[in-house]
Amino acid sequence: MSSPCCGFLAQYTHHHLVAFLLTFFSYVLLHASRKTFSNVKVSISAQWTPSVQNASSPAFSPGETWEENNLFADSDGATLFLGVLDTIFLFSYAVGLYMSGVIGDRMNLRYVLSFGLCGSAIVEFVFGTLTEWLQFYNIYLYCGLWVLNGLLQSAVWPCVVAVMGNWFGKSGRGFVFGLWSACASVGNILGAFLASSVLKYGYEYAFLVTSVLQFAGGVVVFFGLLTSPKEVGLCLESETGLRPVEKDADSHRPLMSDEEDEEGSEEVCDGGYYTIRQGDEEPRETPKAIGFCQAFCLPGVLPYSLAYACLKLVNYSFFFWLPFYLSRNFGWKEAQADRLSVWYDVGGIIGGTIQGLISDFMGKRAPVLAVSLLLAMGALVGYSHSPPDQVVNAALLATTGFFIGGPSNMISSAISADLGRQEALRGSQEALATVTGIVDGTGSIGAAAGQYLVSVIESKLGWMFVFYFFIVMTGCSIVFILPLIVTEIRAMWRERRARAQEL
């Protein structure tokens, strides 16, 4: 087997670039439309409630302009329901993730991806734009649509990861995946800008723009995506003997198995991409796939899942509630608040990259995580006391994003790399996807519960207690990965002592 070319990028063709960009922008558009919902919460809340007046003053006239919509009596009820919607979305997203590993293994990735993108776009259009044009507001309709949206969107992530895994093998995966995993944050930024520019025309137009954009993305993906090099007769060199070392920390997710059947094409492709079985011609379905419960009981899965649940809760709460908090607490206009919330994602991108690099150099991830999470607690305290100055607020926001978004990115990649190296898992492709589904699904459930808690805490106790809640959650995630931190620090100590003894 010839080793990869010396030039790092020379092994990549324009097909690789297109696959990278298409999967990158698929997830960007998905996250942009999610961000749209959180950025228009203030406008939606205003649309659902009648005008607020003192008890003594009469209601404003004309009623059609000021008093007509009575879906909720006041903005507190609307806020609670918006939290419920977030929770519902995340729950159905988690359930969908658990199932997606199975489906993605069995069906054409391109179809599933396009279907997920276009279907979700249609649902979002109905949710935000059609209900407003028809002036039809109904809480059961909203809930049902958002459940559907969660299920459809959960199909996208496993597919894009699988496609990336097909195209980019082990060599250079760390760097490419590190770059690629910025897609969620880029999507947040794009969604924030889109929403804030279009919001003045009405929130229904924000939904219209993002859903049409997403639908267009689904169409482009359908016509342009090659799900694996085999579709054009290319083949990745297999890296025999190379184990996924700790340098793979930047890979965001474990790679799902290539579900295109190898039909005796061993003359063209030998060993394929991410395959641990060398020269094995068994069809994908038969290698012993670890069952759901077995995978859940693997060492490390439970603590990682719980830690990720806590961290994803904080991360997603910022994602979903930040513009709402900024405009409610400081009285800034919704469009301004949207633009400001971008800084959190910028911090997250930088944090993920830099902390990934640091952990690459150290060869250990957990200490970096621990330090970052401790500093995150401090950053949260600082942010909760932010003065109403936009510049200071933006700086604090970026810092908080750096310390929280970074570990969030890294924990999910650390999980995949570590769990991928476990003895029990080696030799079983399907377990990787199942474990990913479990970890990400549990994280989403934690985030889902958190959304509802955030809205309840806010309406009963105020925003300061929400920040205390975040600090507690960050502390919990440190506690959950404490065993791993201890193990890795001990290993570091042993290595240092061993090296010192050699000298």
Next chain:
Amino acid sequence: KAIVARLGYSLVYKGVVNSSVLCICCPQQQQQVGLCHLCNGTVQNGTAVSQFCSASAGLIDGRCCLLRKENIRDADYIIGLDLSNCSLSRVEDLQDAFSATTIDLSLNPIVNLDDSLFEGFIQLANLILPANLVCPGGNASWDKVKVKGETHFCEGQKDICNQTGYLSLNCPENSLCVPYGPGFFQCSCVDAFRGYKCLREGEFPIIQVFGPLAGSTVLVSILLWLTQRRKAISV
């Protein structure tokens, strides 16, 4: 139709049955006529309404003075209403006469008037009531209030939005105070703002946004299909 039904009620209070009670599905014109024929007789000469009517070249129909509009058949606006000496004990709904400038309700045994009766009467400049009633919106809403024997004259609606007594800045964001009858005001959206709570501004440029988007989608799809998928072998 609800207005006709309510007129029916007021007629019943009077104890007079009118054919308009039976007419449930009459067109708008019939409803206006219902108000104009609430009681017998026509606008008497020498009354305020008749003077006003001849001054504005209006058409007298029963107790109403209608604005003559040749072009539009059934859009006669009531500009004057004379219900004096009608033995009315209650007045339920005068909404059909919202455009009236002069209304005469004197010489009727009305006990009290609901203030909301005159909501929307932005043209009302002359209101003549029996002496026991107060001007709607209070004396502060009218330029001139005088009592002459049996009748109470309310003249000249004041612009409530200009008054220092009321907070003219009472309207929410993006809306302005607009008078809406004696003692009433509305908050209507300013400038380009529109929609519920005046939240929306401007018109979304659908063509300018989605035209290029559709075009570029088609272009990119074709381009990618040609460079990527055309060579695809089904695996």
